[in-house]
Amino acid sequence: MMKNVIITGADRGLGLSLCKEYLGRGYRVFAGKYLQEYELLEALRAQNKNLHILPLDVANRNSITAARETVRTEAGGVLDMLISNAALMGPVNCSLYEPPMDLEAVWNSFSVNAMGAARMVELFLPLLDKSEMKRLCFVSSEVSCITLMKTSRDGGFPYPMSKAALNMCVRLMHNQLYPQGYTFRLYHPGWMKRVMPDGSRGEEAVYDPDHIAGHAAAYFEASLKDEQRLVMFDYLGQEWPF
Amino acid sequence: MQVVLITRQKNPFDHRLAQAFKREGYRVYVIEGDCEGDLETTRALVQKEAGKIDLYVDVSDERHIADDFTVGHGLNEGVMRHVYEANVLWPMRALETFLPLLDAGQGKRLCFVSSAQASINETRDTDGYGYNLSKAAMHSFFQMIANKLTPSGYTLRIYDPMHREIAPDLAAEAALHYFVRRRGTERQNPLRDDETRLVFRDALGREHTW
Numbered sequence: 001m002m003k004n005v006i007i008t009g010a011d012r013g014l015g016l017s018l019c020k021e022y023l024g025r026g027y028r029v030f031a032g033k034y035l036q037e038y039e040l041l042e043a044l045r046a047q048n049k050n051l052h053i054l055p056l057d058v059a060n061r062n063s064i065t066a067a068r069e070t071v072r073t074e075a076g077g078v079l080d081m082l083i084s085n086a087a088l089m090g091p092v093n094c095s096l097y098e099p100p101m102d103l104e105a106v107w108n109s110f111s112v113n114a115m116g117a118a119r120m121v122e123l124f125l126p127l128l129d130k131s132e133m134k135r136l137c138f139v140s141s142e143v144s145c146i147t148l149m150k151t152s153r154d155g156g157f158p159y160p161m162s163k164a165a166l167n168m169c170v171r172l173m174h175n176q177l178y179p180q181g182y183t184f185r186l187y188h189p190g191w192m193k194r195v196m197p198d199g200s201r202g203e204e205a206v207y208d209p210d211h212i213a214g215h216a217a218a219y220f221e222a223s224l225k226d227e228q229r230l231v232m233f234d235y236l237g238q239e240w241p242f
Numbered sequence: 243m244q245v246v247l248i249t250r251q252k253n254p255f256d257h258r259l260a261q262a263f264k265r266e267g268y269r270v271y272v273i274e275g276d277c278e279g280d281l282e283t284t285r286a287l288v289q290k291e292a293g294k295i296d297l298y299v300d301v302s303d304e305r306h307i308a309d310d311f312t313v314g315h316g317l318n319e320g321v322m323r324h325v326y327e328a329n330v331l332w333p334m335r336a337l338e339t340f341l342p343l344l345d346a347g348q349g350k351r352l353c354f355v356s357s358a359q360a361s362i363n364e365t366r367d368t369d370g371y372g373y374n375l376s377k378a379a380m381h382s383f384f385q386m387i388a389n390k391l392t393p394s395g396y397t398l399r400i401y402d403p404m405h406r407e408i409a410p411d412l413a414a415e416a417a418l419h420y421f422v423r424r425r426g427t428e429r430q431n432p433l434r435d436d437e438t439r440l441v442f443r444d445a446l447g448r449e450h451t452w
Contacts, residue, residue, distance in 0.1 A: 061319075096390065099338050103331045110326060114375055115319070122313045146362075146381050146452035152390030160386065161330070161379040168362050168378035169371065176312050176368035242362040242452055 002050075003133065004075040006067075008032040008058055008120060009086030012195040014139065016040055017213030018083060023048045025217065030071050032056030032086060038197050058086045058116030059108075064123045072127060079127035081135040083220065084120055088112040088162075095155040109158035114165035121173060128182070136177070137185040137220045138170050140232055144188075147241045167232065167242055174230045183227045185220050188234040207235065244349060246297040247288065249273045249336050255403045256301045258414035266418065268297070273336075281339045288343055295340055296349025297421065302336075303355045303405070304328030309372040317371060325372030330379050337387070345394075352391070353399040353421045354384060358444055363451040381442070381452050388440045397424075397437050402444035413445040420447075 005022050009015040010031035019041070022029050030052045031041050045051045052074055057063040071079055092105035117138055121128075128134055143149065144163030153160060167186065174184050189212045194202035201208065212235050219233065232240040246268045248260050263270045269292060273284050288295060306321045333354070344350060359365055360377030367374060381400070388398050399421050403413040420443065426435030442450045 096338055096341055096387065101334060101338055103334060106331060106334065107323075107326065110330075110375075110379060114379075115317070115322065118313055118317055118371065122317055125314060144382070146385050149382065149385045150389060152386050154386070154390050157334075157383055157386055161382045164362070164382035165375040165379040168360070168365075168375050171362050171365060172367055172369070172371060172374060173313050175366060176314060 002026065002028050003080040004028045004030065004071070004078060004131075005081040005083060006030040006032065006054075006071060006079060006120075006124065007083045007085055008056060008116070009034065010041060011035040011038040012040060012197075013192060014189055014209045014213055014216070015083075015085040016044070016195065017209040018085065018217055019044060019051060020210070021213045021217035023050055025221070027081075028052070028075060030054055030067070030075070032058070032067065034086065040195070040197075040199055043199075056086075058084075058120055059112050061119060061123070064119055068123050068127065071124070075127070077127060078130045079124055080131040080133040081137065081220065082120060082124055082128060083137040083139070084117040085139045086112065086116055087139070087159075089159050092156065092158055094157045097154070101157075106158045106161065109162040110165055113159070113162035114169050117166055118169050118173070134177075134180075134182040135185070135220065136170075136173065136182055137187065138166060139216075140166055140170075140186050140188055142188050142234070142240065144232070145240050145242065164242075171230060178228065178230075183224075184230055186230065186232040187216055187219065188232055188240060189216060190235045243267070243269045244296045245269045245271070245288070245292045245294055245347065246299060247271045247273070247284070247295050247340060247343075248299045248301060250300065250302045250332075253301070253303070253405065254410035255405065255413050255417075258410045259299065259301070259417055262414050262418040263297075266422075271295075281336055285339050285343065288340075293343075294347035295343040296347040297351045297353065298337070298340060298344055299353040299421065300333050300336060301355045302329055302333045303357070304376075305373050310369045311371065312368050313371070322372045322375070326376045326379075329373070329376035330383070333380065334383065344396075350391075350394070350396040351399065351421065352387070352396060353401060353417075354380070356380065356400050356402055356442065357405075358402050358442075358448075358450045361442070361450050361452060385440055385452075392438060398440055400440070400442040402442070402450070404445040408445045416445045416447070
């Protein structure tokens with residue numbers, strides 16, 4: 001029976017590459033689309049009818065609810081895997097010595113990067129409950145790691161703060177849902193090349209999203225012998241502290 | 243005279259802490275309110291009367307009675323926003339407001355209240371999304387500002403007063419000693435000085451992981 005996965009933030013980058021990976025692995029893929037200027041998902045859809053494109057803003061409960069109802073209809077009411085990948089970075093003015101700090105940016109980053117993941121799980125839980133797999137995957141970041149944070153990132157506080165909050169969010173969910181049969185993946189994908197609207201790669205950064213997605217998809221899908229442990233893994237298979 | 247500012251005085255622990263500082267001879271300023279108007283009023287007052295702050299103590303620790311939902315029962319986003327504003331956005335704005343006065347002081351010590359409940363490693367909670375997520379975000383902020391300000395002579399204290407577990411006067415005495423002492427005996431000697439490491443300790447002196 002075909003498995004169903006939903007991927008948020010699938011317009012480009014890792015999200016888009018994960019869509020390709022899971023289509024190749026025989027999944028029915030529901031891709032959350034937020035950026036209207038990107039049409040890479042539509043090009044992928046033309047090649048594979050198992051891709052379903054959903055308008056999805058994880059900061060908006062109505063948007064998530066509408067996406068859920070589409071998945072409910074198209075996937076027979078069952079969702080096997082949820083991949084929370086959508087994130088808000090963006091340049092912000094949030095420096096201690098350049099007042100005033102843009103605190104709305106701090107909130108917006110939290111609302112998308114941490115609460116967005118929680119909203120997705122909350123609203124898709126009825127569909128996930130019907131699956132045997134019950135896999136919840138979250139794309140975090142090395143900057144979520146409080147222990148190893150060695151820079152001030154002055155001017156850019158919101159993103160690391162939101163990702164630390166995401167890790168806490170996943171911890172609370174793990175404490176509740178692991179005993180109910182859910183399994184979790186928390187993943188740091190590394191610094192990936194930016195994908196442009198035409199599909200080309202930016203010059204900065206180290207890794208190509210397609211390469212990282214191959215590793216991430218295998219890790220997200222596999223069964224582990226230590227599922228009871230919640231840890232953050234990176235693209236090299238290394239464990240990170242919180 | 244050493245000047246201490248205590249923000250968001252609200253709990254019995256906060257009041258006991260202010261009393262303890264006064265007893266020890268500190269000049270103590272306190273913010274009781276939550277609004278940004280209080281920040282500017284207090285900043286102007288401290289600027290005029292003292293011209294500096296040596297020790298900054300932010301006791302912001304907002305909890306909400308309705309913050310008892312799990313992801314399975316449904317998020318209360320109004321509660322999450324309220325708690326995030328109180329535990330994250332207000333403290334950031336407050337620190338930004340008073341940083342010039344701290345720069346002018348000699349103490350350069352920043353103290354913040356948190357809770358071991360909000361340790362990602364240690365928490366066993368399934369609820370408390372408002373509180374726990376807000377504090378995890380602040381722990382990240384603390385680490386970044388420590389990296390930013392330590393080279394300028396700042397030191398930080400992150401402290402869990404163990405509300406509801408330890409009597410407020412005992413927690414306040416523990417806080418006073420922890421906040422004013424150095425963690426180490428010889429500056430710049432890595433074998434005898436622990437100040438460059440950001441740690442999180444509770445009222446019993448136990449160190450918690452993030």
